[in-house]
Amino acid sequence: MSSKEGGFRKRKHDxxxxxxxxxxxxxxxxxxxxxxxxxxxxxxxxxxxDKYERLVKLSRDITIESKRTIFLLHRISSASNVEEILTExxxxxxxxxxxxxxxxxxxxxxxMHQYHRAISPGLQEYVEAVSFQYFIKTRSLISLEDINxxxxxxxxxxxxxxxxxxxxxNKENNTWNIKVTPVDYLxxxxxxxxxLMRMCINSVGNGDIDTPFELSQFLCEIYxxxxxxxxxxxxxxxxxxxxxxxSLAKVENACYTLKVRGSEIPKHMLADVFASKxxxxxxxxxxx
Amino acid sequence: xxPGGANxxxxxRAMSVSEMFISLQGVLTADQDIREEIRxxxxxxxxxxxxxxxxxxxxxxxxxxQDIPKKCQxxxxxxxxxxxxxxxxxxxxxxxxxxRFHEHWRFVLQRLVFLxxxxxxxxxxxxxxxxxxxxxxxxxxDREKGFHLxxxxxxxxVLTLASELSRLAxxxxxxxxxxxxxxxxxxxxxxxxxxxxxxxxNDSLRKRYDGLKYDVKKIEEVVYDLSIRGLSKTATGxxxxxx
Numbered sequence: 322m323s324s325k326e327g328g329f330r331k332r333k334h335d336x337x338x339x340x341x342x343x344x345x346x347x348x349x350x351x352x353x354x355x356x357x358x359x360x361x362x363x364x365x366x367x368x369x370x371d372k373y374e375r376l377v378k379l380s381r382d383i384t385i386e387s388k389r390t391i392f393l394l395h396r397i398s399s400a401s402n403v404e405e406i407l408t409e410x411x412x413x414x415x416x417x418x419x420x421x422x423x424x425x426x427x428x429x430x431x432x433m434h435q436y437h438r439a440i441s442p443g444l445q446e447y448v449e450a451v452s453f454q455y456f457i458k459t460r461s462l463i464s465l466e467d468i469n470x471x472x473x474x475x476x477x478x479x480x481x482x483x484x485x486x487x488x489x490x491n492k493e494n495n496t497w498n499i500k501v502t503p504v505d506y507l508x509x510x511x512x513x514x515x516x517l518m519r520m521c522i523n524s525v526g527n528g529d530i531d532t533p534f535e536l537s538q539f540l541c542e543i544y545x546x547x548x549x550x551x552x553x554x555x556x557x558x559x560x561x562x563x564x565x566x567x568s569l570a571k572v573e574n575a576c577y578t579l580k581v582r583g584s585e586i587p588k589h590m591l592a593d594v595f596a597s598k599x600x601x602x603x604x605x606x607x608x609x
Numbered sequence: 610x611x612p613g614g615a616n617x618x619x620x621x622r623a624m625s626v627s628e629m630f631i632s633l634q635g636v637l638t639a640d641q642d643i644r645e646e647i648r649x650x651x652x653x654x655x656x657x658x659x660x661x662x663x664x665x666x667x668x669x670x671x672x673x674x675q676d677i678p679k680k681c682q683x684x685x686x687x688x689x690x691x692x693x694x695x696x697x698x699x700x701x702x703x704x705x706x707x708x709r710f711h712e713h714w715r716f717v718l719q720r721l722v723f724l725x726x727x728x729x730x731x732x733x734x735x736x737x738x739x740x741x742x743x744x745x746x747x748x749x750x751d752r753e754k755g756f757h758l759x760x761x762x763x764x765x766x767v768l769t770l771a772s773e774l775s776r777l778a779x780x781x782x783x784x785x786x787x788x789x790x791x792x793x794x795x796x797x798x799x800x801x802x803x804x805x806x807x808x809x810x811n812d813s814l815r816k817r818y819d820g821l822k823y824d825v826k827k828i829e830e831v832v833y834d835l836s837i838r839g840l841s842k843t844a845t846g847x848x849x850x851x852x
Contacts, residue, residue: 356806
């Protein structure tokens with residue numbers, strides 16, 4: 322404790338005359354034009370960094386909540402709990418959208434791309450969650466337009482009063498919107514395929530024989546889509562293509578086994594067969 | 610195009626998966642085209658920037674000190690070409706997507722800020738303001754008004770100026786101009802104090818700022834050498850006393 326304090330004191334001692342020396346030496350006028358403009362720069366940079374940090378924090382929250390929603394959706398076992406879980410996930414996603422609304426408010430009047438790196442991970446996770454829920458509901462892929470449509474927020478008085486940081490009351494238009502970029506959408510959809518693969522294996526384990534085939538079909542369409550884009554997209558997209566291929570292979574193999582063994586084994590025993598199959602696949606997953 | 614899957618939920622599906630990907634591909638291709646156009650203009654800018662630099666490099670040679678005004682004049686003529694290039698760059702992408710393509714011209718813009726700051730320093734021995742740079746380059750000062758100069762790019766350009774000036778201090782001694790290093794010293798020290806006011810994040814600007822102290826040190830050494838030999842007739846600020 323005392324040594325730590327000593328170290329601190331020493332440093333302070335070292336730096337203090339140093340600063341004083343400079344002031345004396347250069348006889349710097351702290352109201353000179355250079356100093357005044359740098360004070361303004363300080364203000365501008367600090368404002369920008371603060372905003373960035375706030376956005377990173379929001380993005381983290383969005384990521385965490387979206388992940389939880391995905392876990393929740395995985396609990397669907399094609400039994401009677403479907404409706405219940407879907408409603409619950411809708412509530413969760415609404416909470417996520419409230420966070421995204423805050424992001425939109427932060428970005429009001431700013432160039433979205435300037436802060437894109439701060440919020441991109443959160444948006445991708447949100448796309449993954451929302452498209453997963455959409456798939457479970459409708460068995461199809463949500464479009465970028467539909468996602469963006471949900472991210473238009475209109476004025477809500479109660480929300481307004483709760484947030485002291487917002488300066489929007491004096492703004493005339495009371496809508497905020499944020500647009501998911503095509504690249505974020507693609508990356509989110511690529512992540513979605515991983516979730517679909519898990520869902521496929523799970524449903525096999527549950528003895529559901531139809532879902533795997535639907536998923537295989539759907540994944541195949543997405544894979545075709547990504548192949549069509551190929552390397553026109555940015556680097557991250559082509560990177561995901563490899564993982565996507567692996568997911569697709571797993572699902573196709575599951576369907577294959579189901580077809581071959583399905584005709585041999587009585588239906589009530591299928592669950593046992595695939596319960597063991599799931600373990601093998603999971604082990605493979607862990608190794609790779 | 611999409612068999613099977615589409616039948617699972619008729620009506621709810623407005624667009625098939627492949628249609629979606631086709632439209633996304635269109636967006637990505639359009640994006641690439643814009644980037645290609647920007648790259649072409651930026652190449653032209655880089656060329657002009659190199660030409661300006663060559664003109665200004667003349668001041669480091671012995672004879673160069675006499676006709677600094679002439680060199681500055683010539684450099685300013687080149688800046689007219691820069692204006693034309695930047696004006697055409699503005700037309701290559703939507704005005705509200707500046708930061709989306711920022712990386713493409715970031716480097717060259719910093720270089721141009723440095724060159725403009727150098728010219729202004731040689732002419733008036735003051736630090737160019739951000740507004741003055743935007744005027745020289747023919748761009749806007751505020752983000753709201755269109756193609757503007759990002760503050761970090763401006764500061765980076767100013768830091769490049771500092772290292773150029775530390776070199777100029779050395780060379781001006783070689784060519785017998787003993788008063789210039791003292792003036793540069795005052796200027797750089799003021800810049801240094803200015804940068805101390807900023808709270809920089811751990812990014813590229815911070816990395817470049819970390820180099821500023823070496824420029825300051827270099828100039829202090831030059832001033833020291835001059836003062837112990839009595840070559841600086843006026844003991845300006847007593848900077849030579851240090852070290």
